[in-house]
Amino acid sequence: MFSAFFNHWLTQDVLVVAGFALVFFLLRAGAKNDRWERAWTRMKRDRTGLIALAVVLLYLFIGAIEAFQIPSAGGTRSVLDLFVAHIQPEKSYSAPLADGLLDPTSHERLHSRHLLGTDVLGKDVFVQMLKACRTALIIGGMTSAIYVPLGALLGLFAGYFRRWVDDAIQYVYTTLASIPEILLLVAILMVLGKGLGSMSIALGVTGWVGLCRLIRGETMRQSERQYVAAARALGQSHWKIIIRHLMPNVMHLVLISAVLGFSNIVLAEAILSYLGVGAPVGTASWGVMIDAGRTELGRDPLVWWNIGAATFALFGLVLSLNILGDALRSAFDPKRS
Amino acid sequence: MFRPAAITFSLLIAALICGCDNDPNPAPYHKTRPDGSPWRVRYMREPSDPKSFDPQFAYTVPDLQFMEPVYDRLLEYHPMKSDPIELMAGMLEEVPKKEVQPDGKVNYLCRLKHDIHFHDDPCFPGGKGREVVATDVHYVLQRMADPKVESPYFAPLEQKIIGLHEAREKGVKAGKFDYATPVSGFERIDSHTFRIHLNGPYPQLLYWMAMHTMSPVAREAVEYYDGEVHDGKVRPKFRFYMVGQGPFRMRDYTPRRAVRYERVEGYHTSVFPTDGFPPEKAEWLKQFAGKPLPLFDELHILIVQETIPNFVLGRQGYLDSITADKDSTAALVTADQQLTPKYQARGMGLEKAGLPNTFYISFNMQDPVVGKNSKLRQALSCACDMRAYVDIFYNGVSPVSNQLVPRELYGYDPKYVNPNGYDLEKAKRLLAEAGYPGGRDAKTGEQLVLTLEEPVESTEYRQRAEYEQRMFEALGIKIKVNENTFARVIERLEQGNFQLGAGTGWALDYPDPENFFMLFYSKNFPREGANYCRYSRPEFDRAYEAMAQMDNGPERLALIAKMNAMLAEDCPAIWEFDKAFYIATQPWARWTHNSPMIEYGYNKYHQVDPTEREKLRADWNRKPVWPPMALGGLLVAGLLYAVRWSRRHV
């Protein structure tokens, strides 16, 4: 029943909209502080950073229109499906813009031409490449939704309260971090079963350690500053100090790590696909496309478009995320770059 | 000052890269034979490490291939005769004859060939291998009954050979198997003659004799190789050490890389056969007739897990054959089962390789939805377009199957037409008759949702699962794919916790239709057997029991036809395809044998021509010089540019 609720298209739509709204709201709220305003002024002058931001937004947009479901005859379809509805599946492989199947013995004409050819099941590779944006968006978004609050809050607590809180949190993350990451990922995925949700949980569980450590260090540094001591002298509650004073001063670090972390999540998906615990059947994903391409390069004639398209799309997203992360870092902290 | 350095550097890189040899195989043990002729090496590939070298324990196909050069068997499958598959003498003098007792019990009189010796090994007194005698076969039966050996072949023989069950029970009760107590079904007549007593007719015993599980091992070796430290040296466990009696001995095993074998001097158990040559090869094979075996001197089995490197190594001539997998099948085999012209031009040949097998989708006959509704099962079966499936995933090479028995086997009916074959219109009609017109429940109007268990451990399986889902959904129903590892799928199938289970199938243990029909015998419910469908029909059981004990003949075929009809009526499974395995052989290593029982090994009959290999390999591995030069040049130019730039600007 639980999964039926989450699998319902309406729930998913609401979640997508809510997710975007939340991020937007958080950024707006965060940006009221003058550190963020200064950063934004600087960011506006960084042309590379802005281009990267635009590219990332484009990916998010494509992912969002694929994630957004609308009811249609006999079920639901995504908004993206509406645009590509005229592209029919073929029987099997066909080369980019070819008018026949790759199999030389077949003389069937294709239903339509495919910009990047078709894959083994005859699906249009270009459409698959676009649809995989949704997978990246969902995995990246859900994982971030799990690990960012977890890592940031625990880091703040550890850095602020110190003593046994710090000890306990340190114990947990050292233990987690000392298990080889890939094994932990695979094990969690095997326990939870395949699916984008469990993949996000697995990546979230392994991913928060780095952020937590970073925030803990920064919080410790900040706690020694005057303003925290002043707030404490005024008798403000711990909670208030953390929310009002400490959080705004570490949030930019959270933002930067979240952006860079997103790119790591996308890359991790590719490795998980190789290990056979990637995206489930029926979900387009770059990792799966690349893994399929691994053996397709042994075909004759060579099938390069599948792996090529997926690598290109993945590269574009990871590259822009990295550039964006760098740009944000230098915008927030111009001294260090 | 920079320019000469740059040129030297790029030349150096080029020389270094071009100087590399791309041969992954280690050097052979010798260059020439003692008589001066070239030393002959055969290079094979297996996809995974051996799990064991113990003939009574090993059961996976790669394991059989690793053991086969070292262990001869009591009987062998004739390497040339494939239609029908025929047994011939191995270590026994001849194929034993059935003797029926007045009380209905059956026994087989077996005579071992004289003067077969175990290989020389420190486990024997004086290091000299002793002769193989009848008690070695008895020891093998005891080992199969010993719970610590974990022999997977014990269960099928337990009720057949007299005394085997009791021996096991006694061993389990005592906590330790007692090798002093004999198995009562084994009767030693003299040093080389023995009789095996059976509870009733069981013609399949002869096939068991052609398997490694009854291959004689030396008790000395099992006891010597215990994995413990003796005199400061660790002895390997018997599971990883072979003391055989066959044509080769193992010399090296490096895990994850290779197993290497060298021929045993003076091997004379069998010679190259003189009859049964297939007509298209007869002329060529005549030269080997009656020759002593093996025909080559050294064997390398490379362990290559990945499929692409396997293909690459084959193309470069470093393997003597290329196994066609999903993607390289497209490159190697055409849809009409011929080698592609590109590889024909290289002088390669194409051989069928792989045990006769069949794949099917199982229905859970105890499921409240699919189990009680034969029309629904038939509808789903009719919706399966296996022709297109095979075209996509096997390049049209694996034949679509329409019955349980695969086509290489006795009992396959070439004239049989499957009433539940692909016909989408019929499928829709049947679905309506089953109570789901248009895929929706006639009463509630709700869409029918079925769960399909799919083993998905790689992208290839993922694609298949997606195809199968699409295939069924053409009926208007919804298929929920439940992806899992193989083990989990098997677990769910065994628990009966499924509706449709994909990826089920069977590769034969021995060439007898009984080996396939047992999959639907009601006494073979999991976990004891592999009747995952939980198909149970008393008439079928009776027919099966009668058929199992029969010798081949028209009466047996009639029973098989009856059973096929029952399976069509109840439709407990959807027949998918008989997977065809192909191997492209190199021009210097044409295959001498022709039998589908390849997994049981024919290494000793193989031949190689090292001179031709040498020539072709050099031809296939030309290295152009310009790319490394260009690379070196590029690197140097980059460095120079950087240095210059910084000089100018700083």
Added chain:
Amino acid sequence: MFSYLVRRLLYAVPILFGVVLIAFFLDHVMMSPEAKAARVLGPKGTGEVRREWIHNRGLDQPLPRQLVSYVKNLGTLQLGTSWVTGRDLREVFLKGVGPSLSITVPGFVAAFFASVGLALFQVFVRNSPLDRGLTLLSVALMSVPAMVYVILTQAFLALGLCYFPAYGFGDVGSGMLRFIALPIVIFMLINLGHDARLYRAIFLEEMGQDYIRTAQAKGLSNARVLGVHVFKNGLIAIITLVVAELPRLVLGSLLIESLFGIPGLGNVLVQAIQTGDQPVIMASVVLGSVLYLGAFILTDILYALADPRIRLS
């Protein structure tokens, strides 16, 4: 110092215990003993055989007892035997370390020098188009999935151009270099982008320090400032980072090793994951965490040695 070490080591014990506990728990909920047996024995090992297999490995005992006996065995350095190959895991791991290190160490060292060089150069020409271009290049290098590197090099260099063996491994003396050349280059490429970017940031931070400004004010040449002061001080930060990477080197690279057939620990691990070889996975977890904790302690010590202001207390 000594008492600090002892304390650190003692602190590692509960962490290790936590690791074993997590691994044991995950392993237990992941698959039932029946499924484990089915996975290892394959579809033909049914009924009786499977029950025996489970019994012989003690999987039918209550979980706490299994845990206790596992921990006991760990205490005496018994890692158990592989379910799939039946080999003693100590032997498996000892044999796998060499091949793993033969790829990772040269690759890592090469990446280290290349990226330190690149980073210093970038700092030298900082904020020029060349610097920005090189940064972009580093980012691009790290944005390609590792698998794509392997596939492309394998497909073109090994298949098309026949320079290197496409697969396999050789021992020292039997032409090992030709087997490891490509994997080393790939390992280097994978690390290069990331490291260069990181080191550049570290060096830049040093550049901003007061003492550098003093040195520059004293009239030291730019190259000298960079070569001596920035490099020396930045190196301390870098070395501590490098030490934290060491466990990764021992465990090897999963992708490179399995796709090139290097018989190292990464390969062992991939096979274990694919075949469900639980003892190997458990032992890898334990080994990984021991290495991690070792590197952790080593980092602390190095910090203290490098910076006398930090006391090991």
